[in-house]
Amino acid sequence: MDHKYIADLPDLVGEEVTLHGWMYNKRSSGKIWFLILRDGTGYCQCVVAKGNVSDEIFVIEPELTQESSISVTGLCKKDDRSVGGYELEVSSLEVHQIADDYPISKKDHGTAFLMDNRHLWLRSKRQNAILRIRHEILRACRDYLDDNGFIQVDTPIFTANACEGTTTLFETEYFGRSAYLTQSGQLYNEAAAMSVGKTYCFGPTFRAEKSKTRRHLTEFWMLEPEMAYCDLEEDMIWAEGLLISVVERILDRCGDLLEILERDISKLSNVKGPFPRISYTEAVDILHKNGEEFEWGDDFGGGHETVISDQFDRPVIVHRFPSAIKAFYMKRAPEDDKVVLGMDILAPEGYGEIVGGSQREEDPAILLERMEEEGLNTKDFQWYLDLRKYGSVPHSGFGLGLERLVSWICGLSHIRETIPFPRTLTRLEP
Ligand code: 4AD
Ligand code: MG
Numbered sequence: 004m005d006h007k008y009i010a011d012l013p014d015l016v017g018e019e020v021t022l023h024g025w026m027y028n029k030r031s032s033g034k035i036w037f038l039i040l041r042d043g044t045g046y047c048q049c050v051v052a053k054g055n056v057s058d059e060i061f062v063i064e065p066e067l068t069q070e071s072s073i074s075v076t077g078l079c080k081k082d083d084r085s086v087g088g089y090e091l092e093v094s095s096l097e098v099h100q101i102a103d104d105y106p107i108s109k110k111d112h113g114t115a116f117l118m119d120n121r122h123l124w125l126r127s128k129r130q131n132a133i134l135r136i137r138h139e140i141l142r143a144c145r146d147y148l149d150d151n152g153f154i155q156v157d158t159p160i161f162t163a164n165a166c167e168g169t170t171t172l173f174e175t176e177y178f179g180r181s182a183y184l185t186q187s188g189q190l191y192n193e194a195a196a197m198s199v200g201k202t203y204c205f206g207p208t209f210r211a212e213k214s215k216t217r218r219h220l221t222e223f224w225m226l227e228p229e230m231a232y233c234d235l236e237e238d239m240i241w242a243e244g245l246l247i248s249v250v251e252r253i254l255d256r257c258g259d260l261l262e263i264l265e266r267d268i269s270k271l272s273n274v275k276g277p278f279p280r281i282s283y284t285e286a287v288d289i290l291h292k293n294g295e296e297f298e299w300g301d302d303f304g305g306g307h308e309t310v311i312s313d314q315f316d317r318p319v320i321v322h323r324f325p326s327a328i329k330a331f332y333m334k335r336a337p338e339d340d341k342v343v344l345g346m347d348i349l350a351p352e353g354y355g356e357i358v359g360g361s362q363r364e365e366d367p368a369i370l371l372e373r374m375e376e377e378g379l380n381t382k383d384f385q386w387y388l389d390l391r392k393y394g395s396v397p398h399s400g401f402g403l404g405l406e407r408l409v410s411w412i413c414g415l416s417h418i419r420e421t422i423p424f425p426r427t428l429t430r431l432e433p
Pocket of ligand 2: 347356358
C-alpha cells in the first residue's frame with residue numbers, strides 16, 4: 004500500500020511523500036506559510052514557500068480552516084525544531100473539503116460542551132492518545148491470554164437471566180417475552196470452560212447504574228477469563244499476571260502517549276508481583292485504623308476502596324467477602340461459610356475495583372439454595388445447573404473492566420474519557 008503516514012516519516016527522509024489528513028493549525032509570514040497537518044498517527048509541519056508551489060496553491064492559505072481535509076505532497080526533511088522532528092517542504096496540496104466553523108478551538112471548553120461534541124473531541128491529541136492506549140491495553144490482554152492457551156468464546160448479549168443481581172438489569176422486549184442485556188458473560192463462560200478448559204470472552208456489558216460517579220458507565224467492556232480445575236488462589240495468580248503484563252506492555256510501548264496525558268509513570272513502574280493479598284476482614288481493620296466508620300458485612304464504597312488501596316504502592320487483592328454482599332454463584336469458604344471465595348483487585352491511587360472474580364460454587368444443592376435466597380427464577384438457570392450435574396469441577400474466573408483499567412493506567416480523573424462514546428445515566432448521545 005502506498006499510503007504514507009506521519010508515523011512513517013523517519014524512514015522517508017529525502018523522499019517526496021504525500022500525506023493525507025486534516026489541518027490542525029497554520030501561520031503565515033509573507034512569502035512563506037506553515038501548516039500543521041495531523042493524520043491520526045502524529046503531527047507534521049508543512050512548509051509552503053512561494054515558488055515551490057503553484058500560485059493557485061500559494062494563495063489558498065486564508066481559506067484553509069481548522070479540520071479542513073487535505074493531502075499534502077512534499078520533500079520529507081528531518082528538522083528537530085519541528086513538531087514530531089520532521090517537516091515537509093510542500094510541492095503541492097489538494098483540498099478535499101473546507102471545514103466550516105469547527106466548534107472545538109484551542110481555548111478551554113467545559114466538559115459538557117466537549118461531551119456533546121464527543122464525535123469531534125475524539126480528534127484531539129489527548130483523546131487520540133487515550134484511544135491508542137486503550138487499543139494497546141486490549142491487545143496486551145489478548146496476547147497474555149492467547150499466549151497462555153486461553154480460547155476466546157463469545158457470549159450472548161441478549162440473555163434470559165441475571166448474573167450480577169436483578170437491580171441493574173436492562174430489560175427489553177424480545178418477541179413477546181422479556182430479555183435482558185447481559186451484565187456479564189460469566190455464566191456462559193463457565194459452560195465454555197467445561198469444553199475448552201481455559202476460556203475468555205470480551206464484549207460490552209450493561210448495567211442500569213443509577214448512581215452518577217466517576218467510575219460507573221451503563222455500558223462498559225469486560226474481559227472475562229474462566230478456568231476449569233482452578234481454585235481462588237490460582238484465579239488470583241492469573242489476574243495478577245494479566246495486570247502485570249499489561250502494565251509492562253504499556254510502559255514499554257506507550258511512553259510517548261502517557262507523556263501527552265502527563266501520566267506519572269513512576270506510579271506504574273511499581274506494578275510488580277506479588278500483589279498484596281488481604282482478607283475482607285483485614286481490609287475492615289485497615290478502615291477502622293484509619294478512622295472510618297464501617298461495619299463488618301457492609302460493602303465498600305469508593306471512598307473505602309481508596310483508603311484501603313492507599314496503604315499499598317501496587318494493586319491489592321481483597322478476598323473472602325461476606326457472602327451476603329456477593330453474587331449467588333460464589334463458593335462459600337470451607338473454613339467459614341459466612342464468607343465466599345471471591346476477590347476484588349483494587350487499583351492504586353484511588354482508582355478502585357478493576358477486577359472482580361471468584362471460585363464458583365460447584366455443588367448443585369448449595370447453588371440452588373443460594374439462587375432461591377436471591378429470589379432468582381431457577382427455571383431460567385436449568386442449563387447452568389446442568390454444568391454441576393454433568394462433570395462438575397472446581398472452577399474460577401474473573402472480570403476485568405476495560406474502562407476502569409484504562410482510567411487507572413492513563414491516570415484519568417473520570418471514566419467518561421476511557422471509552423469513545425460513553426453511556427451513563429444522563430448520556431445517550433452522541
Ligand atoms: O465485579 P463485577 O460485577 O463482576 C462480574 O461481573 C463477574 N461476573 C466477573 C467474572 O467473574 N467473570 O464486575 C467486574 C468488573 C469490575 O471489577 C469493574 O472493573 C467493572 O467490571 N465494572 C464496571 N466498569 C464500569 N462501569 C460499571 N458500571 C462497572 N461495573 C463493573
Ligand atoms: Mg465487583
